[in-house]
Amino acid sequence: MDCVGIIGYGHMGSMLVNGFLASGALRVDEVVVASRSRESRDACAGAWPGIGIAATNRELARRCRTIILAVRPREIRGVLNEIVSVMDGDEQIVSLAAGISLDDLEGLFPGSVTRVVPTVTSAVGQGTTLICHGRQVGMHDTLRVEGLFSSIGDVVLVGEDDLPAATILSSCGPGLFAAIIDELAGATARASGLPPDRALMLATETVAATAAYLRETGEAPGDLIERVATGGGVTEAGVQRLRERLPGVFDEAVAAMLQRYGAVGK
Ligand SMILES: NC(=O)C1=CN([C@@H]2O[C@H](COP(=O)(O)OP(=O)(O)OC[C@H]3O[C@@H](n4cnc5c(N)ncnc54)[C@H](O)[C@@H]3O)[C@@H](O)[C@H]2O)C=CC1
Numbered sequence: 001m002d003c004v005g006i007i008g009y010g011h012m013g014s015m016l017v018n019g020f021l022a023s024g025a026l027r028v029d030e031v032v033v034a035s036r037s038r039e040s041r042d043a044c045a046g047a048w049p050g051i052g053i054a055a056t057n058r059e060l061a062r063r064c065r066t067i068i069l070a071v072r073p074r075e076i077r078g079v080l081n082e083i084v085s086v087m088d089g090d091e092q093i094v095s096l097a098a099g100i101s102l103d104d105l106e107g108l109f110p111g112s113v114t115r116v117v118p119t120v121t122s123a124v125g126q127g128t129t130l131i132c133h134g135r136q137v138g139m140h141d142t143l144r145v146e147g148l149f150s151s152i153g154d155v156v157l158v159g160e161d162d163l164p165a166a167t168i169l170s171s172c173g174p175g176l177f178a179a180i181i182d183e184l185a186g187a188t189a190r191a192s193g194l195p196p197d198r199a200l201m202l203a204t205e206t207v208a209a210t211a212a213y214l215r216e217t218g219e220a221p222g223d224l225i226e227r228v229a230t231g232g233g234v235t236e237a238g239v240q241r242l243r244e245r246l247p248g249v250f251d252e253a254v255a256a257m258l259q260r261y262g263a264v265g266k
Pocket residue numbers: 007008009010011012013034035036037040057069070071072073075078079096097098117118119120171
């Protein structure tokens with residue numbers, strides 16, 4: 001049967017199962033899940049009655065033609081080595097793992113291999129999934145995987161050389177922006193009598209509204225700043241401080257992420 005198998009039912013695996021099923025892209029009888037812990041397999045079976053649960057990764061590989069690897073990068077080699085002997089070679093492997101190249105994957109499974117970088121914000125139907133197909137991926141698999149992931153948000157095709165930088169923006173980005181919201185709300189609450197939960201709510205709404213404004217108007221961030229920061233006014237004082245310190249902070253953060261990206265699967 002042409003089932004979609006998902007190995008690993010952690011943050012991404014569960015988000016994908018929920019997204020594919022809630023969107024109607026797949027039915028429960030078209031999905032099989034395998035995960036190392038009994039608890040996560042039981043949680044999946046409880047959340048989606050009728051879904052396929054495989055006791056082992058090999059059982060899943062026998063039942064599915066599209067196999068999504070939603071395990072951590074350091075587990076990828078072990079999982080692929082484990083399942084490859086029960087595969088007949090015409091399956092499509094979809095790896096979510098940051099830092100594991102198409103060459104690495106094709107070295108373990110010399111067939112149709114695609115790298116996909118989802119984002120946690122797809123849980124609320126927002127954000128961009130990155131897709132990078134390997135050399136052996138045919139038209140049927142290309143359309144199948146792109147169609148599947150477009151059911152949970154936007155899909156953008158990216159060359160493998162651009163994948164690390166694009167991953168930082170689209171997939172690590174929610175974590176980075178959550179940290180910024182937390183810091184802005186925390187600093188405002190510390191400097192005032194504003195209750196922290198209220199500060200967090202206002203900061204979160206403002207970030208969502210700012211993103212919507214930039215997206216809808218197409219205005220450059222610098223132009224928006226000029227519109228907000230009345231000459232000699234309040235915003236100007238804050239933006240000035242940020243402009244002095246943030247380039248160094250962001251250069252450091254991006255360098256650290258790129259370095260980790262190269263090491264994460266080793
Ligand atoms: N969390 C995120 O926002 C994103 C994660 N990714 C990638 O997705 C992958 C999964 O990340 P998370 O879901 O965050 O990790 P996680 O740690 O939440 O989930 C991993 C799951 O894999 C299971 N697992 C571990 N070893 C296994 C094995 N040998 N066989 C079967 N199941 C096994 C674990 O029990 C767990 O359920 C990683 O490769 C990561 O690089 C990609 C984009 C975004």
